[in-house]
Amino acid sequence: MAPERRRLRRFTRTERAVHWVHAVAFLLLLGSGLCLYLPSLAEVVSRRPLVKGIHIYTAVAWAVALALIALVGDRRSLMRTAREIDRFDADDRAWLRRRPAPQGRLNAGQKLNAVITAAFALLFVVTGFFLWYGERDTRFRLPSALLVHDWLMYVSFVLFVGHLFLAIVYPKTRHALNGITRGWVDEDWALRHHRKWVERLHDQEAPTLEP
Amino acid sequence: MTVNGDEARPYGRRAFLGLLAGGLSSLYWAGPAARALAPVTSGFSQLLGNLLPVGGWRIYTISGSMPIFDEQSWRLEITGLVRKPLQLTYAQLRALPRAHQVSDFHCVTGWSVAGVRWGGVRFHDLLALAEPLPSAKAIRFVSLEQPYDDSLTLDQVLLGDVMLAYELDGQPLSRPHGAPARVVIPEMYGYKGVKWLTRMELVDHQPTGYWEGLGYDQNAWVGRSNGYGS
Numbered sequence: 001m002a003p004e005r006r007r008l009r010r011f012t013r014t015e016r017a018v019h020w021v022h023a024v025a026f027l028l029l030l031g032s033g034l035c036l037y038l039p040s041l042a043e044v045v046s047r048r049p050l051v052k053g054i055h056i057y058t059a060v061a062w063a064v065a066l067a068l069i070a071l072v073g074d075r076r077s078l079m080r081t082a083r084e085i086d087r088f089d090a091d092d093r094a095w096l097r098r099r100p101a102p103q104g105r106l107n108a109g110q111k112l113n114a115v116i117t118a119a120f121a122l123l124f125v126v127t128g129f130f131l132w133y134g135e136r137d138t139r140f141r142l143p144s145a146l147l148v149h150d151w152l153m154y155v156s157f158v159l160f161v162g163h164l165f166l167a168i169v170y171p172k173t174r175h176a177l178n179g180i181t182r183g184w185v186d187e188d189w190a191l192r193h194h195r196k197w198v199e200r201l202h203d204q205e206a207p208t209l210e211p
Numbered sequence: 212m213t214v215n216g217d218e219a220r221p222y223g224r225r226a227f228l229g230l231l232a233g234g235l236s237s238l239y240w241a242g243p244a245a246r247a248l249a250p251v252t253s254g255f256s257q258l259l260g261n262l263l264p265v266g267g268w269r270i271y272t273i274s275g276s277m278p279i280f281d282e283q284s285w286r287l288e289i290t291g292l293v294r295k296p297l298q299l300t301y302a303q304l305r306a307l308p309r310a311h312q313v314s315d316f317h318c319v320t321g322w323s324v325a326g327v328r329w330g331g332v333r334f335h336d337l338l339a340l341a342e343p344l345p346s347a348k349a350i351r352f353v354s355l356e357q358p359y360d361d362s363l364t365l366d367q368v369l370l371g372d373v374m375l376a377y378e379l380d381g382q383p384l385s386r387p388h389g390a391p392a393r394v395v396i397p398e399m400y401g402y403k404g405v406k407w408l409t410r411m412e413l414v415d416h417q418p419t420g421y422w423e424g425l426g427y428d429q430n431a432w433v434g435r436s437n438g439y440g441s
Contacts, residue, residue: 042270043387046277086223093220115223119230126235131320138426138438143321144242148234151241 006187008201010105010179014073015081018066019180022117025062026160029055029124033153056132059125085111091196105197113159120152127152242321267324270387271401273421278355278407280390287392291351291413294342301391304377307332314372314397317433329395330378334368337375337411347413351420352394352405361405361420362429363396372397375408400431 011019032055035045045051070078084106091101092108106114127149134141166173167180173193179185190198237244286298310333316324334350343365351362367373376395377384384390389406396403402422423429428436 037269039268039270039387042272043277043385046272047275048270048272049275086221087219088222089219092222111223112226115226116230119227119234122231123234127238130238134320136425141320141438142238143439144238144240144245146321147241147245148237152234 007184008187008190008198009183010185010190011183012074012077013183014069014075014077016180016183017069017073018078021062021065021069022121025058025065026156028058029062030153030157030160032058037150037153056128059128063125081106085114102195103193103197104200105194107194113163116159117156120156124149124152267322268388269318269320269322271318272356273359274356277386280386280407282391285391285409287408288410289337289341289413290410292344292347292415293413294344295340297341299340304332304375304392308336310374312372312374312395314395316397317400319400319402319427319431319437328378328380329374329376330381331374331376331392331395333374338365338368341413343413346415348415349413349417351412351414351418352408353410353412354389354405355407355409359405359407359421360418361394361403361422362414362417363394363403364417367396367399370396370398398433400433400437402427403431 032051035041035051036048036055042048084104088096088108088111089104091103092111094101095103095108096112127145130140130142130145131149134145167177168174175185175189176193187198282301285301287304288296288298290296309330311328311330313326313328316327347365349362349364350368351360353360363373373394373396375392377392379385379388384393389408392408393406394404394408417429420429430436434440
């Protein structure tokens with residue numbers, strides 16, 4: 001083991017941009033959505049058409065921002081990440097069964113979280129579209145759209161709280177926050193949590209060093 | 212060390228597509244499933260309603276801010292095709308014979324609140340004060356929240372479970388629920404129940420209300436209008 005603390009680059013700038021666009025949009029949508037949903041907040045805020053506008057335009061801005069990142073960003077790193085999230089090897093499957101198994105750059109739980117987040121984002125868009133358009137053309141009003149939109153919110157909220165706990169509170173994992181803010185993590189931390197990734201980097205070449 | 216990654220399986224895309232398929236198809240089964248499971252889930256949602264300020268209600272408004280009820284200046288005006296046009300103060304409204312009912316509330320967007328306890332006045336008693344002319348066939352309800360209005364026929368307002376409510380669950384109607392008074396007609400979707408009521412205009416035929424102007428049905432019977440049950 002090298003005596004100095006080495007840093008490994010975990011996420012590209014493009015990957016981080018996708019994460020933070022999604023995070024900011026999620027918070028704005030959750031906040032404005034709760035103002036539309038909870039009677040007590042609706043009374044405090046009370047400007048429903050304005051809040052509705054914020055909610056809808058945030059969703060539009062989210063989609064546009066993601067499209068822009070895909071257009072000008074490092075698409076190869078995004079495709080590589082998507083492939084990584086898709087594949088669950090034997091270690092991942094063991095990890096999900098709560099057996100200790102060495103993990104790649106993303107552990108099986110992170111992959112699962114990414115999959116659910118992506119699928120839910122699309123489902124939010126579809127149900128949200130029907131809520132928005134159904135008000136304008138009653139033929140497009142699906143009685144279950146609201147119910148599904150609500151339940152997506154409940155599940156997302158629970159996932160979000162768990163995500164925050166692991167990223168900010170839980171001492172063993174919270175170093176990961178560094179990876180998504182600054183892009184790099186300490187090698188000794190990575191060896192404990194993502195050993196296969198570190199080993200693969202060593203195999204390929206000298207690990208990418210960042211000052 | 213466990214086996215390494217050579218037998219990777221595309222579980223990611225399978226889970227993604229599975230979630231999408233489940234979520235999209237739930238647009239068809241979620242409603243019926245929620246109704247079928249209601250006996251099981253009602254206990255949970257009651258608990259949730261007690262813990263969180265949800266209670267099943269969503270507050271829909273159409274303008275920038277909710278009207279503020281001022282007891283001194285508020286009047287309920289009854290005008291149009293009546294023998295005795297009049298204005299009631301809040302105290303005068305509360306002094307009229309009082310009615311209670313427990314009824315379900317259904318919104319056209321798909322949510323419902325079961326067993327709402329309303330207190331208020333029957334339209335029979337209100338109209339007796341103003342004495343509608345024989346030519347009067349409907350009432351246009353005008354909200355303080357402009358430009359919201361809607362209407363019901365005289366036959367409809369005289370149904371047994373229709374009222375002008377000033378209490379909800381034993382409390383004076385709160386601002387989000389349309390303080391001080393709102394129309395309640397349980398057999399129709401909520402948009403017919405004008406909140407923050409300030410004027411009742413008796414007319415000889417039903418005008419087009421706010422939501423009707425946006426394509427919603429004049430007769431908003433629950434389960435039999437606005438594309439439901441057809």
